[in-house]
Every structure is written in C-alpha cells, then in structure tokens.
Amino acid sequence: MSQEQPQKPEAVKYGDVFNVSGQLASQPIAPQDAAALQSAENMALGQSPKGGPAAVMQSAADLNKRLGAVGPDDMSDVIGDQGVTVAKADIGGYQIISESIGGHVVGQYGRPTDVKMSEPGSALEADAITIGEALEATALSAGDKPVDASDAAAIQAAEVRATGLGHVVPGGVAAEAQAAAAYNASVARDEEKAKLGDILTDATIKLTDDKPVTREVADGVIFAEIRNKPVMATHPGGVAAAVAAAARLNQEK
Secondary structure, three states, X not given: OOOOOOOOOOOOEHHHHOOOOXXXXXXXXXXXXXXXXXXXXXXHHOOOXXXXXXXXXXXXXXXXXXXOOOOXXXXXXXXXXXXXXXXXXXXXXXXXXXXXXXXXXXXXXEEEOOOOOOOOHHHOOOXXXXXXXXXXXXXXXXXXXXXXXXXXXHHHHHHHHHHOOOOOOOOOHHHHXXXXXXXXOOOOOHHHOXXXXXXXXOHHHHOOOOOEOOHHHHHHHHHHXXXXXXXXXXXXXXXXXXXXXXXXXXXXX
C-alpha cells in the first residue's frame, strides 16, 4: 500500500501579497527581487520605508529561502527583464510615491513635502500640539464626515503612536473608530451613520497617553489613510490633514 508523500509548503508568490496579475502574480518572491526594490527605494527616498513593499518582499523572500523554494542569488524573470521603479510626484503639499515591479504597482503611499525634515522630534517645544489635540481638531474640521475604513486606519495609526503600545487599546478611540466604520458599512443613509465628530470630540481623554505630533507621526497617519482609500488622496480637513497641519505648526514653533 503506497504512502502519501508529505506536501511541500508552497512558496509565497507575488499574487499572495500584492494586488498583481499575469506572470508576476505566479512567481515566487526571490531575495534579489527584494534587494532590487530596496535599492530603488534608497535611491529615490533616501531610505527603505519600514513596512513598505521592499520590506514585505524581504520577509517573503526569507521565508521562501527557508522553504528551499528559492536560492539566495535568485531573481524573478519579470524583475530581471523589466526592472523596478520608485516614482515620486508632489501633489498639493504631499509627495505621492508609487512603487512598481515590471509595470505592476505594488505600493502607493504619501507623505507631506512641506514639513521640515532637519528638525528632530525631540526639539519640539513644550507647548507643541499633541496627537490627541490634532484628532480633536478633526472633529471640528470634518466632524460631519461619516467614519469609513480609511478614517479608522488613520485614527489607529495616530493612537498607537500616541500610546507607544503598538496595538489598539480596547475601548479607546481607535476601537471606537473601527466599530463605527464597520457599522457605517452596513448603513445606506449618511445621516444615520456615525460621524468623526462622534468619535474624536474628546480624543485626548480617550487616549491612555499622548505625544507631540512630529513629522514621523504625520507620515504614518497619512500613509494609513491613503492606503485604505480607492483614490490616492487624503480627505480635506480629515484625520491625516489635521495631523499633518499639526506637525507643520510644531516644526515652525
């Protein structure tokens, strides 16, 4: 009686982690793929963003190496033939970054262009605007906006940077935003939906800790909001816009 051979774990392919199609989707992510995109990020941006496409690819490539699916010097045919690109465009005070592999977009995100990069966060004045205060400002500027997934993601990014805990606080402002976004997704009429003002009016009280808004905080909140929107733009007066404005004001003090 023949015994079944244990199935070999499948390699992580591009289609498993990115919204791509065609030949690229079926190719395993290889170590030199990650190295190529990381090099392009460093050249275009001065650094390889934490949690960015190259970092995701590096994690997948490391796993594929451990599985024996790829070798340390392997590179996918698509990258070998067509290469990688990291493009930047300045739009309305934000730098929109698009990363592509063989013509397939694997990452799009934004960061403010008009916040000074030379002044470290530790140099902020004692009266700097805090993350909680920036969230409360959103309640004034966009309080009537129904909460959606991009708002919840931006609020979560703000909360984890304020508390330093690295996770959503049960019953906190991010948890409320997530619940509101989930509720709103099932409600048809905007007037019946939970609004940003309902969640953020007392944000400073709901946060277990608070910190001044820095450029790095603004970058994270903007990225979180944009990556959860079908269009590459933040909401005027919304969470990311308010946090970016606070960072700008703090740097000017």
